[in-house]
Amino acid sequence: MEGRKQIRWGILGCGNVTEVKSGPAYQKTEGFEVVAVMRRDAAKAADYAKRHGVSKHYSDADALINDTDVDAVYIATPPDSHKLYALKVAAAGKPCCVEKPMAPSYADSLEIQQAFAKKNLPLFVAYYRRSLPRFLKVKEWLDANEIGQVRHIHWFLGKPPNNIDLSGDYNWRTDAKVAPAGYFDDLASHGLDLFAYLLGDFKSVSGTAVNQQGLYSAKDAITGHWLHENGITGSGTWNFGTQVREDLVEIHGSQGKISFSIFEEANVILTNEESEEKLFIDHPKHVQQFHVENLRDDLLGQQNHPSTGKTALHTSWVMDSILGNL
Incomplete structure (x- = not known):
């Protein structure tokens, strides 16, 4: 996405984590704009969009993912739906940031990481402490x-x-x-x-x-x-x-x-x-602020982000190994 002046984001799952921790960081970061949000409860999606000044809101994930005005997608839903939505974002050919953990299991995390790697698409995970x-x-x-x-x-x-x-x-x-x-x-x-x-x-x-x-x-x-x-x-x-x-x-x-x-x-x-x-x-008021600014710098080709699909996949392996799932 080098050379693009403004990167337009859509957010899947505008729940509590997006109210202060993350959503405003995407809006306040120079070069980023949140243009659409999605929540299965249409009324709550509309309310979030109104309160945060977002122009579009959806109750259907596919509609947001395939919106031509959305350049990149931030997945902020519970972990059990991360793989479902991330694979759809990869299929749509868009960069993605997934909330942590990347998925409930190493196997699902691997499937997500491979889908983005196969298309050479940027994939990030919101392990924002690497940026604090x-x-x-x-x-x-x-x-x-x-x-x-x-x-x-x-x-x-x-x-x-x-x-x-x-x-x-x-x-x-x-x-x-x-x-x-x-x-x-x-x-x-x-x-x-x-x-x-x-x-x-x-x-x-x-x-x-x-x-x-x-x-x-x-x-x-x-x-x-x-x-x-x-x-x-x-x-x-x-x-x-x-x-x-x-x-x-x-x-x-x-x-x-x-x-x-x-x-x-x-x-x-x-x-x-x-x-x-x-x-x-x-910490900053919006705790993901530096993480999100690093997303911008990576997408613009200025520096590598410290939390990628590859690093988060390693964390998923560690988690499953401790739990005895591997």
């Missing part, structure tokens, strides 16, 4: 060898069940047919993808996943351990039935440690032989 300054600071410290040789990374993420979990009301995030590992699919993918970006691809991965609480059909307690291709070891525990919420990543090196949170608003902390440095780096 807070985590780029961690990468800067690692690249500068501030903690010496990296030895090990560990992440613990725990949270108590919420009111929806306890009530038994339907929640697609914990429906095994949509997200087999529940909140792990929704949350852990962000961190595991970031670890590949910070420390290199994973070489071998294994894990255990169970349902401890019996509140819903998806898994709720997962542990994993892995080896990066460069010899760094890693481990993680994700439990969605703990008493309190806790989110801590620690990267241990031969001469220090880096600590940070994937989701909490917390400092990034560098501790080494010389000192301890604590930095609080704000």
Whole structure:
């Protein structure tokens, strides 16, 4: 799409994630324009379009995908429909950004990635932490060898069940047919993808996943351990039935440690032989802003985006390996 002055986007699935996190970022990014949105509920699609100043709205995905005024498509529907819509976008010959995770399984993710690769079409996935300054600071410290040789990374993420979990009301995030590992699919993918970006691809991965609480059909307690291709070891525990919420990543090196949170608003902390440095780096109001700006730069041929179909496919492989699905 090099040489094009304005890239016109259509959004499939204008739900909560698009209200503040992502949708406005596409509208505010110079060179981008959101010209159409789609939601199966026609009234909600019309309401979203009116509130966000979007000229077209649909209740049919095919109509948006094949709209000649739409140059590229952002898929923001629940994960179980990502493959269906992404394959249609590939068939239409349009660039695409898919919300994370790319699909509920590695097999589906591979099918999506191959469809776009076969047509040489740009494919991105919304692992936006690869573009956020807070985590780029961690990468800067690692690249500068501030903690010496990296030895090990560990992440613990725990949270108590919420009111929806306890009530038994339907929640697609914990429906095994949509997200087999529940909140792990929704949350852990962000961190595991970031670890590949910070420390290199994973070489071998294994894990255990169970349902401890019996509140819903998806898994709720997962542990994993892995080896990066460069010899760094890693481990993680994700439990969605703990008493309190806790989110801590620690990267241990031969001469220090880096600590940070994937989701909490917390400092990034560098501790080494010389000192301890604590930095609080704000996220932008629209948290996908830098991710979306990087989409523009990639599509215009100015730089490569850090989160592509290829990198997200690797994350899907890691996820399925921890869950024992491969």
